[in-house]
Amino acid sequence: MNTDIHQLACPMLRSHSKLDRQIRSIFYVQCVSQEIGTRTYLDSFDWRLFKSAHVLESDYFKHGCVLLLRNKTNKTCLLEYAGCEQINFGRDLPDGKLGALLQPVIEQRAFMDTASVPVRITSYELKDDQEKIILRLRVISLYRPDSGAKRKSISSYVELLPLRGYEKHAIRARKLLTDTFDFAECEPSLEVFDALKILPNSYKSKTAVNLSHDMSSHEALSRILIQNLNIMEKNTQGIREDIDIEFLHDFRVAGRRNRSLINQVRDIFPQSRLKKYQRSFSWLSQSTSLHRDLDVFLSDFDQYLEQLTGEDMQGLITLKQYLQKTRQTEHRKLVRVMNSVRYKRFQQELRAFISSDNNHPVTGPSADTAIIEVANHSIRRCYRRLMKHGKLASANYCYESIHDLRKNGKKLRYLVEGFRSLYPTRELQQVVNILKNLQTNLGEIVDMHTQRILLTNWELEMNGKQTVPENTIKAIENLSAICNKKEEKAQEMFKQRFRQFSSKTNQNLFNHLFA
Amino acid sequence: MKILATYNIKGGVGKTASAVNLAYCAIQNNLRVLIWDLDPQGAASFYFRVKPKVAGGGFSLIQKRRHICKVIKATNYRNLDLVPADFSYRDMDLILHDRKKSKRRFEKILRQIRDDYDLIIFDCPPSISLVSENIFYCADALLIPTIPTHLSFRAYDQLKQFLKSQKGMDVSTLPFLYMVDRRKKLHVELGKLFSGRYPEALKSTISYSSIVEKMGVYRAPVKVFDQSAFVSRAFDALWNEIWGNVK
Numbered sequence: 001m002n003t004d005i006h007q008l009a010c011p012m013l014r015s016h017s018k019l020d021r022q023i024r025s026i027f028y029v030q031c032v033s034q035e036i037g038t039r040t041y042l043d044s045f046d047w048r049l050f051k052s053a054h055v056l057e058s059d060y061f062k063h064g065c066v067l068l069l070r071n072k073t074n075k076t077c078l079l080e081y082a083g084c085e086q087i088n089f090g091r092d093l094p095d096g097k098l099g100a101l102l103q104p105v106i107e108q109r110a111f112m113d114t115a116s117v118p119v120r121i122t123s124y125e126l127k128d129d130q131e132k133i134i135l136r137l138r139v140i141s142l143y144r145p146d147s148g149a150k151r152k153s154i155s156s157y158v159e160l161l162p163l164r165g166y167e168k169h170a171i172r173a174r175k176l177l178t179d180t181f182d183f184a185e186c187e188p189s190l191e192v193f194d195a196l197k198i199l200p201n202s203y204k205s206k207t208a209v210n211l212s213h214d215m216s217s218h219e220a221l222s223r224i225l226i227q228n229l230n231i232m233e234k235n236t237q238g239i240r241e242d243i244d245i246e247f248l249h250d251f252r253v254a255g256r257r258n259r260s261l262i263n264q265v266r267d268i269f270p271q272s273r274l275k276k277y278q279r280s281f282s283w284l285s286q287s288t289s290l291h292r293d294l295d296v297f298l299s300d301f302d303q304y305l306e307q308l309t310g311e312d313m314q315g316l317i318t319l320k321q322y323l324q325k326t327r328q329t330e331h332r333k334l335v336r337v338m339n340s341v342r343y344k345r346f347q348q349e350l351r352a353f354i355s356s357d358n359n360h361p362v363t364g365p366s367a368d369t370a371i372i373e374v375a376n377h378s379i380r381r382c383y384r385r386l387m388k389h390g391k392l393a394s395a396n397y398c399y400e401s402i403h404d405l406r407k408n409g410k411k412l413r414y415l416v417e418g419f420r421s422l423y424p425t426r427e428l429q430q431v432v433n434i435l436k437n438l439q440t441n442l443g444e445i446v447d448m449h450t451q452r453i454l455l456t457n458w459e460l461e462m463n464g465k466q467t468v469p470e471n472t473i474k475a476i477e478n479l480s481a482i483c484n485k486k487e488e489k490a491q492e493m494f495k496q497r498f499r500q501f502s503s504k505t506n507q508n509l510f511n512h513l514f515a
Numbered sequence: 516m517k518i519l520a521t522y523n524i525k526g527g528v529g530k531t532a533s534a535v536n537l538a539y540c541a542i543q544n545n546l547r548v549l550i551w552d553l554d555p556q557g558a559a560s561f562y563f564r565v566k567p568k569v570a571g572g573g574f575s576l577i578q579k580r581r582h583i584c585k586v587i588k589a590t591n592y593r594n595l596d597l598v599p600a601d602f603s604y605r606d607m608d609l610i611l612h613d614r615k616k617s618k619r620r621f622e623k624i625l626r627q628i629r630d631d632y633d634l635i636i637f638d639c640p641p642s643i644s645l646v647s648e649n650i651f652y653c654a655d656a657l658l659i660p661t662i663p664t665h666l667s668f669r670a671y672d673q674l675k676q677f678l679k680s681q682k683g684m685d686v687s688t689l690p691f692l693y694m695v696d697r698r699k700k701l702h703v704e705l706g707k708l709f710s711g712r713y714p715e716a717l718k719s720t721i722s723y724s725s726i727v728e729k730m731g732v733y734r735a736p737v738k739v740f741d742q743s744a745f746v747s748r749a750f751d752a753l754w755n756e757i758w759g760n761v762k
Contacts, residue, residue, distance in 0.1 A: 163589035164596055165588030166588065
């Protein structure tokens with residue numbers, strides 16, 4: 001059950017005391033409380049709440065904390081929760097309500113403080129002749145954090161909090177304030193971001209570079225590679241602090257994109273000079289691979305638990321404990337990699353190599369070719385390879401061919417997404433969707449296969465280090481069997497999916513778009 | 516969502532006071548609570564300062580002409596809402612009688628707000644009627660405030676017989692002693708008889724207290740105007756025992 005929440009500001013009343021006086025003069029209210037605390041706006045590293053028009057704000061006072069979740073678009077309060085401690089994930093709230101509301105948006109991401117400011121709140125109640133509260137109001141002021149004793153206001157506004165069954169009083173109050181007293185709707189979170197020079201939604205995990213058809217390939221590819229390097233760099237601190245598992249995921253995907261582009265788009269840079277960077281990308285991929293496998297398994301753990309019963313569940317918990325310990329070790333190794341001289345040097349040298357200026361260009365034979373030509377050529381070649389491998393795999397199914405096909409599919413996707421801005425949006429999205437349809441099936445086969453291998457390896461490892469309880473061995477076997485069944489089911493779907501992918505219509509689309 | 520109902524065939528035994536005070540205890544334990552004041556007298560509505568009026572009356576709720584969400588009113592206490600009483604509830608039996616599945620109408624109505632509340636408490640009128648049967652079918656437990664007298668025990672026995680005779684009526688009964696005066700020897704003896712005869716009886720009791728009567732003066736749950744009173748703590752203990760049984 002959501003309630004509307006109205007936030008109104010008046011340009012002439014920018015201080016708390018002025019706004020307070022005005023409200024008391026307009027409404028016959030009783031002041032209930034005055035509080036000073038800290039307001040923190042929370043969001044994921046990649047601004048998922050902001051992108052979905054949600055605002056999550058946490059007000060900390062001496063007596064405790066109040067969490068409020070709002071929808072900016074339809075001005076509703078979705079959740080108000082008092083007495084919470086610091087929350088990192090939606091599941092941290094005792095009754096799981098926040099998690100249930102935000103799970104589709106936030107998924108595995110942690111909440112981070114995007115902005116923290118001092119807040120002053122004066123609360124009022126408007127009552128009828130029976131002393132029944134018919135409306136709650138608050139005058140709220142947010143201040144610059146660095147303004148000390150002489151607080152500098154960022155925003156002062158009135159918040160109208162309707163009571164269920166008495167909404168008309170809030171509507172009347174709002175009308176009075178807007179029609180007669182020059183108040184207007186405001187969004188204080190945006191004012192805070194603006195005042196603190198925080199750019200919401202500034203982080204994007206996907207490559208989004210604006211290219212033009214006649215741009216040189218060298219310039220175009222440089223921009224894409226640099227953007228992916230920036231994405232990697234932005235995620236390193238989150239990896240070090242182990243805030244959530246998506247930091248490593250975004251880091252690895254950005255690295256894979258660059259590695260794939262360097263391999264696929266030839267002759268833009270001197271190939272011999274690129275070899276050492278390809279080795280570095282390979283090193284980073286290997287250094288982070290096990291950690292990512294552990295992250296994925298542990299995050300899906302509850303689902304695995306649901307698939308088992310009784311003693312098997314207890315056995316799986318023993319495995320989980322072992323893997324959590326292993327993850328801690330891997331994480332320490334990962335932090336060493338992030339802090340290593342080799343990684344720092346890799347970032348610096350690759351940037352310098354890519355961004356070489358006109359006086360000292362580091363270019364290959366096709367550097368000056370228009371990017372549209374190079375993009376079309378690379379995508380067509382990759383597509384043909386994918387079709388060829390797909391037909392072979394359809395005719396003669398084996399896991400290795402599926403694995404290679406999936407890798408080729410990813411390479412094609414990275415190319416298509418990297419050069420996205422060169423093509424009409426609608427058609428390109430169709431291509432991405434067609435690819436996704438195939439890749440999802442390939443992913444299921446490969447993931448389940450990998451899962452079985454990992455389970456076997458972990459069982460062997462555990463055997464080497466400790467006595468493995470009987471119920472753990474049984475649980476691993478049963479889970480392996482479940483993965484095997486899912487893999488077989490996905491295998492059955494493969495031929496049909498590839499038929500859809502390689503249909504005449506889709507082939508025409510590819511040929512037309514990347515001609 | 517759990518559904519409780521304060522119920523007794525006899526009147527003036529503390530149903531409304533119990534409903535109001537237990538609801539307040541529930542919100543203090545971070546539950547979202549709705550009280551439905553089914554008594555045409557509108558005592559619970561009075562305590563919460565809400566006008567005992569439902570647009571369209573009970574008729575509109577039963578006939579589905581008005582969604583229950585449209586009639587719910589927030590009280591002065593966060594997370595505690597009220598479906599107000601209405602004088603037309605006196606005819607509720609007649610309205611229900613004309614409907615199909617007349618004993619399950621309330622179940623259907625409550626489905627509309629299943630996700631909005633953790634607990635619903637019905638404050639029932641004193642009678643056995645079609646309204647009561649609706650409550651018996653949809654409630655998880657009946658909370659039965661029982662004054663320690665022989666007639667009260669007899670009324671409870673009648674209720675139990677009735678519930679036993681109805682097919683599919685598996686609501687549990689949680690009687691508890693109310694308005695107990697330990698200075699009276701009879702109350703003490705009947706208290707022992709009560710717990711011996713009815714194993715389902717709650718151990719917590721509510722003693723007679725003039726503070727409860729002051730609810731009419733303050734128009735609020737006891738804990739709002741006298742947090743430290745013995746009866747406030749008694750309601751806390753009663754609530755904990757009820758919730759432990761029902762959760």
